[in-house]
Amino acid sequence: xxxxxxxxxxxxxxxxxxxxxxARLFVSEGARVLVTDMDDEKGxxxxxxxxxxxxxxxxxxxxxxxxxxxxxxATSTWGRLDVMFNNAGFGGARGPIxxxxxxxxxxxxxxxxxxxxxxxxxxxxxxKEQGSGSIxxxxxxxxxxxxxxxxxxxxxxxxxxxxxxxxALELGQEGVRVNAICPGVVATPLAHGPLDEERREKFRxxxxxxxxxxxxxxxxxxxxxxxxLASDDxxxxxxxxxxxxxxxxxxxxxxxxxxxMTGQGPIKxxxxxxx
Ligand code: NAD
Numbered sequence: 001x002x003x004x005x006x007x008x009x010x011x012x013x014x015x016x017x018x019x020x021x022x023a024r025l026f027v028s029e030g031a032r033v034l035v036t037d038m039d040d041e042k043g044x045x046x047x048x049x050x051x052x053x054x055x056x057x058x059x060x061x062x063x064x065x066x067x068x069x070x071x072x073x074a075t076s077t078w079g080r081l082d083v084m085f086n087n088a089g090f091g092g093a094r095g096p097i098x099x100x101x102x103x104x105x106x107x108x109x110x111x112x113x114x115x116x117x118x119x120x121x122x123x124x125x126x127x128k129e130q131g132s133g134s135i136x137x138x139x140x141x142x143x144x145x146x147x148x149x150x151x152x153x154x155x156x157x158x159x160x161x162x163x164x165x166x167x168a169l170e171l172g173q174e175g176v177r178v179n180a181i182c183p184g185v186v187a188t189p190l191a192h193g194p195l196d197e198e199r200r201e202k203f204r205x206x207x208x209x210x211x212x213x214x215x216x217x218x219x220x221x222x223x224x225x226x227x228x229l230a231s232d233d234x235x236x237x238x239x240x241x242x243x244x245x246x247x248x249x250x251x252x253x254x255x256x257x258x259x260x261m262t263g264q265g266p267i268k269x270x271x272x273x274x275x
Contacts, residue, residue: 013088017188061115184245212247
């Protein structure tokens with residue numbers, strides 16, 4: 001219960017889903033957490049839930065001054081910054097390539113890529129001066145494999161993974177680690193929209209069946225990965241993109257592939273005559 005004892009974290013997009021689950025877990029492990037989000041009401045509720053170890057700060061990650069001010073707020077309140085979790089996100093522009101407007105392109109890139117860049121940019125000097133810190137960004141399996149997400153979502157998440165590696169190379173000798181998490185399908189409003197409990201369960205059922213591990217991800221699964229990367233359990237890990245997807249990105253299981261090919265059960269072992 002004390003893997004983050006004395007540490008201070010700033011989490012973007014912490015009013016909901018993975019960010020909120022991570023804020024709760026970090027505090028239960030001894031951290032103080034600045035919950036940041038565009039959604040003031042939900043963000044303040046999460047911060048209140050965290051008691052004296054939580055605080056809320058309004059941040060639109062696409063605005064550099066918001067991100068910079070949040071980091072100043074955390075360091076002036078609690079004296080340090082150990083973890084910067086760049087997690088805020090949305091689905092971004094959708095549709096065929098010719099239908100995407102320049103404005104929608106800009107908004108998508110501003111939130112999903114520039115927002116991460118601002119978090120890294122403003123956390124780095126504080127952490128370098130301390131000689132320690134962990135910067136974590138939420139990418140996606142969509143950043144590793146095209147096809148199941150909109151064009152700009154998949155492109156910006158790939159860019160987050162590459163930016164993570166590039167910045168990790170720069171900051172490693174300064175004691176600052178930089179990693180990304182690549183979630184698969186996780187039951188949050190971003191994935192299933194604003195659903196009631198019954199429809200959320202249907203979503204879990206439908207997507208869970210397609211996961212090798214037999215269920216969808218929950219926000220707490222991602223929070224556990226963030227805890228590992230934030231804590232001193234991972235001091236030799238930097239520049240990585242940790243996949244947390246129930247095995248979905250590993251490929252299609254051999255028995256499913258053969259079912260698809262034959263329309264029947266698994267293909268039997270081929271035995272050459274005489275063997
Ligand atoms: P969520 O909708 O539950 O939470 C996202 C939070 O980000 C919300 O509170 C929202 O208000 C906030 N936000 C959106 N735009 C913002 C902005 N410009 N500035 C500040 N806050 C903003 O979704 P989630 O699934 O918990 O998403 C967290 C991260 O995980 C995102 O980066 C998302 O792309 C990524 N992700 C999600 C899934 C999934 O299946 N849910 C899979 C892979 C990656």
